[in-house]
Amino acid sequence: MKAIRALLYRLSGLFDRQRKDRELEEELESHLRMQIQDNIHAGMTPEQTRRDALIKSGGLELAKEAYRDRRGLPLLETTMRDLRHAARILRRSPAFTAAAVFSLALGIGATAAIFSVQKTILLAPLPYPEPDRLVAVWQTPPEELARQPLTSPDYFDYRERNRSFEELGVQALRPVNLSGEGTPERVLASTCTASFLRAVGIEPAMGRLFTDLEEAQRERVVLLGHGLWKRRYGGDPGVVGRRIRVNREAYIVVGVMPAGYQSPRVWKADASPELWAPVQLLRADSERDSHWLAAIGRLKRGVSQRAAEEDIKGIAAALAKQYPNSSARVSAWMLPLKDLMAGDVRKPVWFLLAAVVALLLISCANVASIQLARSNGRQSEVAIRASLGAGRTRVVRLFLTENLLLSGAGGAAGVALAVWGVATLRGMIPATVERASALRIDGWVLLFAIGVTMASGLLSGLAPALSAARLDINRVLREGQGTLTAGRKRARFQSALVVAQFALALVIANGAALMMKSYLNAVGTPVGFDTVHTLAISLTLEGSAYRGNVLAQAAFWNRLLERVRAIPGVKEAGVTTKLPLEGGTNGSYLVEDEKYDPKANRPLIERSWVTPEYFGAMGVPLLAGRLFTPGSATEGRSEIIVNRTFAQRYFPRGNALDKRIYPNSPNRDWVGVIVGVVEDVPQWSLEIPPLPEVYQPFESTVRATRHLIIRAAAPPPTLSHALRKIVASIDPDQPVSGTRTMEDVLDGAGARRRFNTVLIEIFAVLGLIMVIMGIYGVISCWVAQSTREFGIRMALGADRRRVVKMVVGRGATMSALGILIGAAGSLALSNIVGSMLYGVSPTNPVAIIGVAFLLLLIALLGTALPALRASSVDPVRTLRAR
Amino acid sequence: MTEKMDVWQGTLALMVLKTLETMGPLHGYGIARRIEQTSGDLLAVRYGTLYPALLKLVQEGSISAKWGISDNNRRAKYYALTRAGKKQLENEARQWGKTTAIIARFFAPSEQDL
Numbered sequence: 001m002k003a004i005r006a007l008l009y010r011l012s013g014l015f016d017r018q019r020k021d022r023e024l025e026e027e028l029e030s031h032l033r034m035q036i037q038d039n040i041h042a043g044m045t046p047e048q049t050r051r052d053a054l055i056k057s058g059g060l061e062l063a064k065e066a067y068r069d070r071r072g073l074p075l076l077e078t079t080m081r082d083l084r085h086a087a088r089i090l091r092r093s094p095a096f097t098a099a100a101v102f103s104l105a106l107g108i109g110a111t112a113a114i115f116s117v118q119k120t121i122l123l124a125p126l127p128y129p130e131p132d133r134l135v136a137v138w139q140t141p142p143e144e145l146a147r148q149p150l151t152s153p154d155y156f157d158y159r160e161r162n163r164s165f166e167e168l169g170v171q172a173l174r175p176v177n178l179s180g181e182g183t184p185e186r187v188l189a190s191t192c193t194a195s196f197l198r199a200v201g202i203e204p205a206m207g208r209l210f211t212d213l214e215e216a217q218r219e220r221v222v223l224l225g226h227g228l229w230k231r232r233y234g235g236d237p238g239v240v241g242r243r244i245r246v247n248r249e250a251y252i253v254v255g256v257m258p259a260g261y262q263s264p265r266v267w268k269a270d271a272s273p274e275l276w277a278p279v280q281l282l283r284a285d286s287e288r289d290s291h292w293l294a295a296i297g298r299l300k301r302g303v304s305q306r307a308a309e310e311d312i313k314g315i316a317a318a319l320a321k322q323y324p325n326s327s328a329r330v331s332a333w334m335l336p337l338k339d340l341m342a343g344d345v346r347k348p349v350w351f352l353l354a355a356v357v358a359l360l361l362i363s364c365a366n367v368a369s370i371q372l373a374r375s376n377g378r379q380s381e382v383a384i385r386a387s388l389g390a391g392r393t394r395v396v397r398l399f400l401t402e403n404l405l406l407s408g409a410g411g412a413a414g415v416a417l418a419v420w421g422v423a424t425l426r427g428m429i430p431a432t433v434e435r436a437s438a439l440r441i442d443g444w445v446l447l448f449a450i451g452v453t454m455a456s457g458l459l460s461g462l463a464p465a466l467s468a469a470r471l472d473i474n475r476v477l478r479e480g481q482g483t484l485t486a487g488r489k490r491a492r493f494q495s496a497l498v499v500a501q502f503a504l505a506l507v508i509a510n511g512a513a514l515m516m517k518s519y520l521n522a523v524g525t526p527v528g529f530d531t532v533h534t535l536a537i538s539l540t541l542e543g544s545a546y547r548g549n550v551l552a553q554a555a556f557w558n559r560l561l562e563r564v565r566a567i568p569g570v571k572e573a574g575v576t577t578k579l580p581l582e583g584g585t586n587g588s589y590l591v592e593d594e595k596y597d598p599k600a601n602r603p604l605i606e607r608s609w610v611t612p613e614y615f616g617a618m619g620v621p622l623l624a625g626r627l628f629t630p631g632s633a634t635e636g637r638s639e640i641i642v643n644r645t646f647a648q649r650y651f652p653r654g655n656a657l658d659k660r661i662y663p664n665s666p667n668r669d670w671v672g673v674i675v676g677v678v679e680d681v682p683q684w685s686l687e688i689p690p691l692p693e694v695y696q697p698f699e700s701t702v703r704a705t706r707h708l709i710i711r712a713a714a715p716p717p718t719l720s721h722a723l724r725k726i727v728a729s730i731d732p733d734q735p736v737s738g739t740r741t742m743e744d745v746l747d748g749a750g751a752r753r754r755f756n757t758v759l760i761e762i763f764a765v766l767g768l769i770m771v772i773m774g775i776y777g778v779i780s781c782w783v784a785q786s787t788r789e790f791g792i793r794m795a796l797g798a799d800r801r802r803v804v805k806m807v808v809g810r811g812a813t814m815s816a817l818g819i820l821i822g823a824a825g826s827l828a829l830s831n832i833v834g835s836m837l838y839g840v841s842p843t844n845p846v847a848i849i850g851v852a853f854l855l856l857l858i859a860l861l862g863t864a865l866p867a868l869r870a871s872s873v874d875p876v877r878t879l880r881a882r
Numbered sequence: 883m884t885e886k887m888d889v890w891q892g893t894l895a896l897m898v899l900k901t902l903e904t905m906g907p908l909h910g911y912g913i914a915r916r917i918e919q920t921s922g923d924l925l926a927v928r929y930g931t932l933y934p935a936l937l938k939l940v941q942e943g944s945i946s947a948k949w950g951i952s953d954n955n956r957r958a959k960y961y962a963l964t965r966a967g968k969k970q971l972e973n974e975a976r977q978w979g980k981t982t983a984i985i986a987r988f989f990a991p992s993e994q995d996l
Contacts, residue, residue, distance in 0.1 A: 002942045009941035023959075027910060028929060030958045034911040037954065063930040070934035070941075 013072035024067055028060060079401060086402035096374055097406070099773055100367045104410025104456060106766050107363030109417030112441070112449040114356045116422055118349050120439045122342050127262070129201040134337040135305060136266055137168070137295040137312060141601055142331040150293040152281040154319060154327070158295075159195070161315045164308035166300045169196025170293035171263070173273055175540045175705055177735050178232065180245035184735035186540055187228060189246075190263055190273035197223075197276065199298040200264060207240035207255030215278040222251040225274035226259040248543030248733060251277065264337055266294040288326035296337065309334050325666065328598040348756045351836055355511060355763045358504045360456065362767050365497040366774045367410075367460035371403060372490055373781035375464045382468045392469040399468055403461025404454065411453030415441070418449065428758070430751035463493060491785070494778045495814050502818020503825060505771045506855055510826045512764035513847040514837055519757040521839035523750045528681040528690075529580055530619025534742040535710040535719060536579055539727070539734065542704050550702055556730060557698075560708065561611070563726045569714040574614030575698055575706050580681040580742075581749040584608065588664040589672075589694065591650045596666050605646070606683050606693035609701045615678055617709040618742070625657045625676035632675075633700040640672035646692035647677045661694070672696065686749050687838050753838070768858055775862035779811050783866040790870050791878030800871035807870045811863030812856070819852045894927070894935045896978060899971040902945060902963040909958035910936060936961060944970050
């Protein structure tokens with residue numbers, strides 16, 4: 001209490017100092033006079049009295065000083081004074097200051113921006129209640145950790161037998177058509193169990209979740225996403241209880257989810273569903289080999305993940321014994337939802353953060369060497385301060401204050417830069433990255449930026465401050481300049497900074513070069529299809545008229561294809577059940593003589609159903625055999641086409657045609673006969689090599705969603721409108737959406753890698769800019785200090801070429817040393833970087849040598865100007881100047 | 883003339899409070915004189931120590947300061963004990979008494995020694 005009161009008093013002591021000084025003066029003066037008065041009474045002479053009074057009371061000025069210290073807050077006051085002084089000093093050399101602030105702003109800004117990415121995407125808890133209890137449950141062959149979805153009977157068994165979960169639920173995403181109000185629309189729906197929604201634990205903003213009973217009785221109830229409710233139903237406050245048309249059937253809206261709610265994303269390519277409806281599950285044992293359900297569980301309080309996994313594995317083992325034909329090779333495992341959702345972005349984000357910290361270090365080194373150079377010109381100031389009684393700590397404090405001011409300015413500019421950068425990043429981050437939309441600069445990021453600012457101020461200020469404090473005052477005052485050894489020490493330190501900068505820059509630039517090469521490799525992978533003028537339109541046929549009705553579906557597609565082909569400019573049109581690069585369906589087959597064995601591990605084979613024109617429309621070349629002919633699929637027998645990888649894996653001697661495949665089941669009730677081999681198309685990503693694939697005739701499956709592929713002569717956008725009209729004329733309730741060119745699809749597939757690559761490229765370029773500033777600053781400082789030396793050398797007969805060589809040689813030595821260290825560092829880090837690369841080795845010599853040359857070039861650029869300046873020294877003038 | 887001791891900071895505050903309690907409101911010079919006299923002229927109170935100490939007591943609220951007119955018609959700053967100061971004085975006096983008593987026991991010849 002007393003201390004607080006005193007502090008407030010002292011704070012107020014900072015103001016109105018003049019009046020308070022006058023009062024003190026008066027008080028002391030009256031003290032003195034009273035003393036004199038007493039002395040006179042005691043019989044001293046007037047001259048004696050004053051002298052005696054002064055001696056008795058102690059030095060007047062000293063007393064004032066002690067009093068002032070007590071009155072205000074001396075620490076704060078000197079700091080303010082130091083700040084004012086620092087601001088004056090910084091203003092005096094605007095170029096230096098601007099360079100330093102610029103460096104720091106880039107370093108701090110980039111660091112803060114990437115930290116905000118890391119915080120939002122990796123560190124922030126998932127937006128669900130008690131997210132640490134949420135796990136994803138997968139099935140897998142026992143010896144791997146594959147992410148295989150659950151089958152529906154297995155889900156029921158897991159749910160009933162487990163002792164670890166409070167809730168266990170499953171969902172499957174599928175597009176649905178909304179009609180009834182305005183234009184028909186295709187949206188992504190999550191068909192899920194009621195337990196799935198309860199496991200996630202989010203309550204609806206309006207209405208209620210659907211119930212187990214509604215799910216079991218197959219009630220047509222639906223929950224709307226907030227965005228969909230606003231967009232399509234005008235934010236109708238009475239929407240709960242309203243009937244809407246989903247897949248042409250009436251569903252009753254039971255609730256609206258809160259704004260911003262996102263379903264847990266189980267596969268990275270998943271988009272966010274906007275609608276939730278009960279999933280229809282069968283418990284028949286015949287379903288035990290149909291894996292299609294993504295499972296999310298909420299652990300009971302106090303149950304560890306390990307215990308839960310043991311539990312679920314035990315159940316799977318029991319089921320494997322019970323149903324050997326379908327489940328002999330099915331085990332289960334789980335992954336915390338947090339790890340699952342952040343999993344594939346964690347590494348790139350850490351990688352970027354490391355790059356950005358290296359960038360920050362480069363910028364600090366820049367500022368340190370700028371400050372060292374500047375402190376050189378201030379030796380006499382420091383010497384005078386020291387001779388007037390400023391201690392070492394005082395001098396160090398003075399310099400640190402200056403650096404903190406500098407880094408404060410840099411930090412402020414950096415935060416502004418980060419705000420702008422984060423806004424840009426938000427637009428750049430691929431949509432499939434979890435929680436990217438929540439990216440922003442918040443209090444924590446700001447706090448982090450302030451911390452980084454302080455740290456970089458101290459880091460970059462320590463060396464100049466200590467060097468100033470160690471100054472030999474006598475020498476400086478006598479000779480008017482610092483000692484040669486001090487200068488040499490400083491020069492050596494500056495050179496070390498440049499070496500460190502080059503080393504760091506090489507590491508970043510090498511990483512950037514490798515990432516760039518990986519990106520080019522990824523997008524340069526031959527995709528086996530044409531992107532130019534190829535349009536993909538996704539359509540989902542739903543509703544009682546189409547469901548399970550092969551004829552109705554075929555009739556729709558045939559009419560559509562017929563009319564589309566009649567559009568002028570359309571060269572070819574076909575239909576497929578899945579698009580390249582967007583995953584799809586797979587399963588296993590028995591090829592030729594392979595015998596069914598539930599314990600054997602058969603590789604997964606991709607499956608598509610296409611019309612024969614698909615290959616032409618997509619531009620996938622036929623390598624051998626022929627395409628489907630009409631009537632190529634009958635009950636129990638079908639012509640099939642395989643891709644190159646399939647043909648090479650199973651028939652390495654190139655005789656795939658006319659070979660047979662069967663379903664991987666005990667009874668061979670179906671046979672596929674290979675009639676053609678086509679070129680590979682990447683199925684899951686640009687970076688996963690093509691897997692074996694089987695194409696079957698379009699008519700042999702009933703699938704709601706298909707993609708119309710059109711190859712056009714004209715630029716595709718004009719087609720879109722014509723297409724909508726055609727679809728509306730065939731079926732006015734049928735929505736058309738997702739009209740993309742295959743170029744868009746390809747773009748989407750490269751988006752993540754492009755994002756990482758662009759960022760690291762930017763950091764590398766910033767790093768190089770700072771390095772060039774750094775070496776330029778240090779070399780020109782050295783040239784300025786060595787003017788006399790050059791003058792003497794030239795007077796003794798050295799020609800200009802020799803001087804230029806000397807200066808450039810110095811820069812080259814420093815950079816070469818830095819490059820060597822950086823190269824060693826890059827090699828040491830190659831393991832970490834390696835996992836981020838594609839198609840290029842982390843120790844790729846071309847990259848490292850190329851980057852080394854680039855850095856040497858930069859060193860040359862940075863030294864060229866100072867070298868010219870050195871060579872134009874006039875020996876006579878410089879020698880006479882001393 | 884014997885060497886005079888400088889007052890130690892810690893005890894000066896206590897002396898000032900005690901002085902103000904006995905003498906009532908007093909100016910800085912008066913306080914200094916009074917302390918010197920009370921000490922039998924063994925202590926010297928310099929203004930470099932006195933005025934900061936007074937300021938500290940003012941800041942802590944133990945004493946108050948007001949400009950007034952001295953006996954010989956000069957403007958002088960008068961310091962007076964506040965209620966908080968009185969309490970502080972009581973506490974510290976008690977504390978001081980205890981401390982000195984304890985220290986004294988260490989230095990007093992014990993009965994066994996006699």
